[in-house]
Amino acid sequence: MTVKKKRPQKSLAAGRPPVLHRPKSISRKSTKALINRVHLLEKRKQQAKSKGDIAEEAAINAEIKALGGLERYQEASLQGQRHDRGGDSSRVLMEWLEPCLSAHELSPDRPHLRMLEVGALSTQNACSKSGYFEIERIDLNSQAGGILQQDFMERPLPRDDSKRFDVISLSLVLNFVPDPRGRGDMLSRTTQFLRAPEQGLGSESLKANFPSLFLVLPAPCVANSRYLDEERLAAIMESLGYSKVASKTTQRLVYYLWKRDPNFTGPGRPFSKKEIRLGPLRNNFAVVLG
Template sequence: MPKTRKRKSPVTDISRDDSSSSSSNPHASRTVIRRFHVLLKRQHQLQQGPTTAPISQELTEIDNEIQQLGGLSAYQRMSAVGQGNDRGGGSEKVFIKWLHEIGERDQRKGKKKLRLLEVGALKPDNYESWSSWIENTPIDLRSRHASILEQDFLLMDKTENWEKWDAISLSLVINFVPDAKDRGRMLKMAWDMLTPEGLLFLALPLPCVDNSRYTTFDTLQSLMRAIGFAEIKVRWRKGGKMAYWLFRKDMSLSRKDATSEEFRRKTVHRQGNRNNFVVLLP
């Protein structure tokens, strides 16, 4: 008697919560996440223009596909899977290692804890192991846990948060922001919200800087210096999936005009199959 073959699920079949399953397919997850990015970017572009019947129809189709993919909660679930210990853990391990290397833990002994704002938190306890010297506040657009504050970073009160935080983590955050100028605005807001000498941890998929038409490691570093950040750590490897940076708010850097022509969208790589990731100053 022939064996019954189990029917394979399509890559868009993500109705189950697989956030704790080590058997989840990472390739399928990355495929769906990339599709989310395309849809949200197109949705944002259409929303900026006049409302016509064809545009309304396309927006409806985009919304339907986003819902078929499972909505933002599905993106969060798949991202959480990528942070599982069986896949190398979350980016907080890189951040903590660097904090140790620059002496932040030693400096906190007997003093106030490091006040960390974790943007885009998918788990409430990413920094629980270091709670003796880190006071973490996790936020996300759609909270998956009562301990994660549901908050849009771009809508945070500027006055309330002015120089409030010792460190801010933007791990896999700005690449999910559909508007390039909002990405730049997010980085400028982080500068305003950090204490003098405060730290910004930034993590991006490596292709955002290694395979973009408009962005390179050098252009990103130049933009960050224009905002007022000095790069103190960077980590990535050729053929890898992620790139990590640690920046320090540097009050001595002159912050350039946000409309500077130096940071307009410029093609730096014309050959090859490249993506359009870019950060623009608002």
């Protein structure tokens, strides 16, 4: 008599379809390396374009594509917004603005302020969840619904205040512009999209914060550049009619809130690419105006 072998008992999970495992996130080291490489390639591409070197420009485009293109760069940027990597930069903006917003008639149920978020990666950041803002989000390569695919430098200029904004967010956007003059042009262009405070928002604390520009940069752009430091950045912004309301520096990032004088007419003084720090380990981040 043959003894039947007892089959091992299967768990309930054995009959289920395989679980879809999410790919592991990009490591912090890989994220930084990818972002830095793309920035360097974009700078070299701009130089090749200015020289009319079509072959070099094509080769650089091919290398950027091999790295995954703008989509892969954005994935790396989104990784940087995770809580364990510094998180959502707009949380800092809300920390600064929440006191003046909550102290007045502005309420999360009745958004009164218009925000333009340039380089938006998500519709679920702190500003979006606050309920205080009517937000328009744009990006060169939209990755989500609710984000318009648009180049800020090609966005049509507003004809009246109904198309202007109370606050513009440039979070880790200016550093992606490949050349110093282009960065100056971007900062200058923000002034054309900001409106004067509405009569209904006439409290002194609101006037002290709006209209404004939220600017976030990698810390080395200001702390370790040959051509830019805190004093020079403040002078550049003042020449555009901005004054600093708040700032914060971490190991990785610098955050600024700049309030613009709606009565400023300009033009301000020009700024060339001038070396202000010496040393072989400095980076070449610069802003040129005029």
